[in-house]
Amino acid sequence: xxxxxxxxxxxxxxxxxxxxxxxxxxxxxxxxxxxxxxxxxxxxxxxxxxxxxxxxxxxxxxxxxxxxxxxxxxxxxxxxxxxxxxxxxxxxxxxxxxxxxxxxxxxxxxxxxxxxxxxxxxxxxxxxxxxxxxxxxxxxxxxxxxxxxxxxxxxxxxxxxxxxxxxxxxxxxxxxxxxxxxxxxxxxxxxxxxxxxxxxxxxxxxxxxxxxxxxxxxxxxxxxxxxxxxxxxxxxxxxxxxxxxxxxxxxxxxxxxxxxxxxxxxxxxxxxxxxxxxxxxxxxxxxxxxx
Amino acid sequence: xxxxxxxxxxxxxxxxxxxxxxxxxxxxxxxxxxxxxxxxxxxxxxxxxxxxxxxxxxxxxxxxxxxxxxxxxxxxxxxxxxxxxxxxxxxxxxxxxxxxxxxxxxxxxxxxxxxxxxxxxxxxxxxxxxxxxxxxxxxxxxxxxxxxxxxxxxxxxxxxxxxxxxxxxxxxxxxxxxxxxxxxxxxxxxxxxxxxxxxxxxxxxxxxxxxxxxxxxxxxxxxxxxxxxxxxxxxxxxxxxxxxxxxxxxxxxxxxxxxxxxxxxxxxxxxxxxxxxxxxxxxxxxxxxxxxxxxxxxxxxxxxxxxxxxxxxxxxxxxxxxxxxxxxxxxxxxxxxxxxxxxxxxxxxxxxxxxxxxx
Numbered sequence: 001x002x003x004x005x006x007x008x009x010x011x012x013x014x015x016x017x018x019x020x021x022x023x024x025x026x027x028x029x030x031x032x033x034x035x036x037x038x039x040x041x042x043x044x045x046x047x048x049x050x051x052x053x054x055x056x057x058x059x060x061x062x063x064x065x066x067x068x069x070x071x072x073x074x075x076x077x078x079x080x081x082x083x084x085x086x087x088x089x090x091x092x093x094x095x096x097x098x099x100x101x102x103x104x105x106x107x108x109x110x111x112x113x114x115x116x117x118x119x120x121x122x123x124x125x126x127x128x129x130x131x132x133x134x135x136x137x138x139x140x141x142x143x144x145x146x147x148x149x150x151x152x153x154x155x156x157x158x159x160x161x162x163x164x165x166x167x168x169x170x171x172x173x174x175x176x177x178x179x180x181x182x183x184x185x186x187x188x189x190x191x192x193x194x195x196x197x198x199x200x201x202x203x204x205x206x207x208x209x210x211x212x213x214x215x216x217x218x219x220x221x222x223x224x225x226x227x228x229x230x231x232x233x234x235x236x237x238x239x240x241x242x243x244x245x246x247x248x249x250x251x252x253x254x255x256x257x258x259x260x261x262x263x264x265x266x267x268x269x270x271x272x273x274x275x276x277x278x279x280x281x282x283x284x285x286x287x288x289x290x291x
Numbered sequence: 292x293x294x295x296x297x298x299x300x301x302x303x304x305x306x307x308x309x310x311x312x313x314x315x316x317x318x319x320x321x322x323x324x325x326x327x328x329x330x331x332x333x334x335x336x337x338x339x340x341x342x343x344x345x346x347x348x349x350x351x352x353x354x355x356x357x358x359x360x361x362x363x364x365x366x367x368x369x370x371x372x373x374x375x376x377x378x379x380x381x382x383x384x385x386x387x388x389x390x391x392x393x394x395x396x397x398x399x400x401x402x403x404x405x406x407x408x409x410x411x412x413x414x415x416x417x418x419x420x421x422x423x424x425x426x427x428x429x430x431x432x433x434x435x436x437x438x439x440x441x442x443x444x445x446x447x448x449x450x451x452x453x454x455x456x457x458x459x460x461x462x463x464x465x466x467x468x469x470x471x472x473x474x475x476x477x478x479x480x481x482x483x484x485x486x487x488x489x490x491x492x493x494x495x496x497x498x499x500x501x502x503x504x505x506x507x508x509x510x511x512x513x514x515x516x517x518x519x520x521x522x523x524x525x526x527x528x529x530x531x532x533x534x535x536x537x538x539x540x541x542x543x544x545x546x547x548x549x550x551x552x553x554x555x556x557x558x559x560x561x562x563x564x565x566x567x568x569x570x571x572x573x574x575x576x577x578x579x580x581x582x583x584x585x586x587x588x589x590x591x592x593x594x595x596x597x598x599x600x601x602x603x604x605x606x607x608x609x610x611x612x613x614x615x616x617x618x619x620x621x622x623x624x625x626x627x628x629x630x631x632x633x634x635x636x637x638x639x640x641x642x643x644x645x646x647x648x649x650x
Contacts, residue, residue, distance in 0.1 A: 035407045089596045095556075097406060098353060102552055103595040109545045110588025117581040223541075227418060230411050238407070265422065272415050276400065279412070283404060 005139045007260045008253070013145040015252025016152040021207040021225060022232035022244040023156060024200030030239025031176045032193045033097060034087055037104040039204055039229060040222025041111040042079070046071060046205030047217035048115055051124045064129060071209055072202055079201030082107065083194045108222070115219035123216040148210050155206065156245060159199075163241070172196055176239065204229070227268070231275050236286050243287030303477055305606075306560045309567070310470045317459050327458040329574055331530065334469035337566035338523040340550040341559075342516040345476050348557030349485060350505075350512050351492040353406050356397060356413030357520055358544050359420045364390035364521025365528035365538070366424065369440040370433045372529075379446045383468075383525045390521020391514045398513035402506055417544070421536045439535025443528050461530055468526060472519040473563060479515070480559055484508045542584055546573060549587060552594050555601025564602050 021043065028034055049071045055061035062070075086103045090096040130143040163169040174182040175192045183189055204225070208217075215221065232251055236243030251271060258270045278285065299307075313330065320326045343357040368386035371377050377385070397416060401409045424434045435441065445453045446464065453460050479485055490498040491505045498505065528534045550569045554561030576583045598605070 029407070035410070086592050086596060090599065093599060098347075098556070099595050099599050101353070101407075101410065102548065103592045105545070105548065106588045106591025106595065108588070109541060110585050110592065112541075113581065113584035113588060117585060223418070227415070234408060234411055265426070268422075269419060272419060275415070276412070279400060279404060279408070283408070 002139050003260070005137050006141075007256045009136060009139070009141050009145070011253035011256030012249070013149045013252075014255065015249040016149040016156070017207055017211055018228060018232055018252050019245045019248030020152040020155050021204045022229045022236070022248050023159060023241050024203035025229045026233045026236060026239055026241055026244040027172070028196055028200045029233065030241070031172055031196045034100050034193075034197065035097070035104070036197070036200070037101055037226070038082070038108040038111060039104075039200070040224070040226030041108045042075065042201045042222075043204045043208035043225045044115060044217065044219060044222040045078070045111065046075060046208030047126075047212040047221070048119060048124070049074060049205070050209040050212050051119075051126050051217050054126045056124055056126065061127070068206075068209070072206060075202045075205040076198045079198030080194050082201070083197040087197070088190065088193070108226075112219050112222065119219065121219070123218045124212075125216050126212050128213040129210070144213060148214070151210060152207070155203070159203070159241075168192075168195070224268075228271070231271050234275060234285055235278055237284055240285070240287035243285055246286055300481070301607075302559050306470075306473055306477060306563065309560070309563060310466065313466055314463075317462055321459050324455075324458055327462055329570060331458065331462055331465050333566050333570045334465045335523050335527050335530075336547065336550060336570055337563045338469050338472040339520055340547050340554075340562040340566050341473050341476050342519050343547060344551045344554075344556060344559070344562040345479065346512060346516045348551065349480055349559075350488045350509050352398075352402065352509055352513070353410045354401070354413040354513075355410050355544075356394075356416045357516070358539065358547065359413075359417040360390045360394055360517045360520045361524040361527070362420060362424075362536075362538050363393050364524030365534055366434055366440070366524075367521070368525030369443045369528045369534050372444050373440060373442065374433045379444055379529050382529065383522055386525025386528075387518040387522035390524065391518035394517025394520075395510060395514045398510050402509050402513075417539065421539045424536050435535075437536075439533065439537075440528070441533055443532050443534060445532065446529055455532075465526060465530070468522065472523070473560060475515065475519065476559060479512065484512070542587075545584070545587060545591070549591050549594075551601075552591060552599075553601055555603035555605075558601060558603035558607065561601050561603030568602075 025036065025039055028036060050067055051057075053062050053067040053070055054064070061067075086107055087100050090099045090103065093099060128144050130147045132143045133140050134143055134146060135141075136146075161169075163173060171182070171187045171192050172195075174185070174187055175189050179189060182192075207225075208222075228251075232247045233244055235251065236245070236247030251274070254270065254274065255267045258267050262270075313334070316330060317327070320330070339357060339361055343354075346352050346354055346357070364386035367389040368379070368382035371385050372379050372382040397413065401412050404412065423429050425437050430436045446461075447453060448460075451460075453464075480488075487498070487503045487505055487508055490501070490503055546569060550565030551562050552565070553568055554563065554565030573583070573587075576586060579586060594601075
């Protein structure tokens with residue numbers, strides 16, 4: 001019984017982190033139809049930036065709150081720049097969706113190998129966010145896992161607030177629904193594209209930072225995250241934020257149970273099996289629409 | 292430019308010109324094994340990149356599984372020749388056939404999906420192939436696990452066995468296979484299939500309403516592409532002699548993609564030009580060490596953003612933004628012809644003819 005509770009809590013914890021990261025990918029796809037292949041590299045970037053500011057490079061840490069603030073700002077502007085220089089110029093062309101995948105794939109390889117060149121092949125560890133553990137439902141859970149889940153869930157709640165209660169967020173939704181209509185009422189679509197892209201970079205990079213104490217920082221870790229976020233997004237329905245949240249929790253749970261019963265090597269295979277099943281039964285995903 | 296009036300189309304001329312040029316190179320370079328080795332690799336990568344471009348740039352199927360297909364062909368031929376003692380020549384064929392089988396099997400669910408979904412599913416194949424080859428099931432069929440295949444026999448004719456000491460025979464075999472593979476691409480894009488693909492890519496609803504069943508064409512092209520990619524993989528395995536899952540690393544994936552982008556996607560024989568430039572550039576950048584892939588990655592971004600039409604686009608003097616790959620101007624028999632029969636058929640033939648031409 002205890003073991004099952006532990007597995008469920010682990011599933012919830014990773015599910016909420018996945019949800020936060022997949023939501024960003026789904027949002028960008030829904031708004032601007034960009035499939036960002038460098039998504040995983042921004043995850044890794046979050047981890048490396050956190051490592052730098054938490055004492056990895058200079059030997060003295062500036063503490064978590066300051067690191068969060070700096071890393072989030074940095075990721076936001078890097079995301080903006082990426083959108084402006086690597087994606088926006090392509091939009092005028094007819095086959096731009098494919099070109100955008102190419103250019104972000106190039107960026108991903110560039111960044112990953114840059115991390116390797118700058119920081120070396122060894123994994124970096126960073127200090128845990130919270131020490132200690134708590135007792136939930138008769139089992140002991142590391143405080144860190146609880147903190148990851150709590151922070152990720154509050155970020156998702158914040159994102160919901162942004163999308164539904166602020167002017168900028170409503171502009172994002174308007175562009176996603178009808179680009180021409182949004183432009184007619186005076187929404188600058190380029191701006192919306194740029195800040196949704198930047199927001200997604202922040203979400204995934206923040207995820208990388210939160211999970212860094214748990215999984216360590218390595219230059220190739222991003223690919224796994226890219227594939228998982230992709231599976232979740234496709235499962236939930238490309239472009240659907242709520243679908244991505246549901247899918248993340250379902251897959252986080254499935255992953256936890258598969259890892260417990262069959263071993264960790266099977267998780268990716270099972271995820272793909274689920275994905276293929278979904279494609280056969282309901283190709284648009286849980287909450288998505290074709291198109 | 293009017294291709295219909297000239298005797299040899301320009302793309303075929305470039306293709307034959309390059310291979311003709313290659314064919315006389317051993318006369319000058321046979322004493323330079325490093326250079327010969329690079330040229331052999333150029334021709335192998337030209338097959339892989341060219342067929343990838345056929346499926347992605349022409350058929351518009353966004354597949355990321357071609358490196359996986361290449362590796363499947365390589366392993367299939369390697370395992371069959373090592374464990375079952377079949378001739379390497381048959382191994383080449385078997386590698387191609389097995390790869391084609393896998394390719395068709397994947398294409399069936401994939402082609403029901405759209406753009407990024409296909410990329411996801413085929414990339415998934417790429418990602419799970421490595422743990423599969425290294426894992427228990429892989430070892431059971433003889434992949435050698437993490438160590439890979441070590442003694443893949445080279446090709447031989449009669450009593451003569453090809454060896455790394457004399458690369459000239461290897462060179463000509465590769466040249467033949469490479470030229471044949473690319474010629475097939477030329478034939479496909481100049482057939483009515485090629486036009487059907489262009490029609491579907493330009494306006495899917497219009498093409499569908501004109502009765503173009505691109506699904507069937509795409510499955511067949513998937514098979515053809517996979518066959519030649521697998522064949523190239525098998526050739527690579529016999530030429531190099533050892534094989535491990537390192538081929539599945541993302542650097543080769545990127546390199547093959549750069550070849551298509553540099554040459555011009557959907558602009559035959561752009562991938563061949565790309566293969567030549569990128570393979571040599573890759574050798575030249577070895578001095579850059581760890582920064583080699585950083586430079587390549589940045590190059591991809593720059594090329595995609597600045598010259599998305601690639602070298603072939605520049606050669607074809609494409610102007611203006613938003614211009615996709617161009618279709619050859621050919622007079623072809625109508626793809627759809629429906630004649631209404633009945634009472635009025637004698638007086639007025641109600642005929643629907645659709646010929647597709649891209650200006």
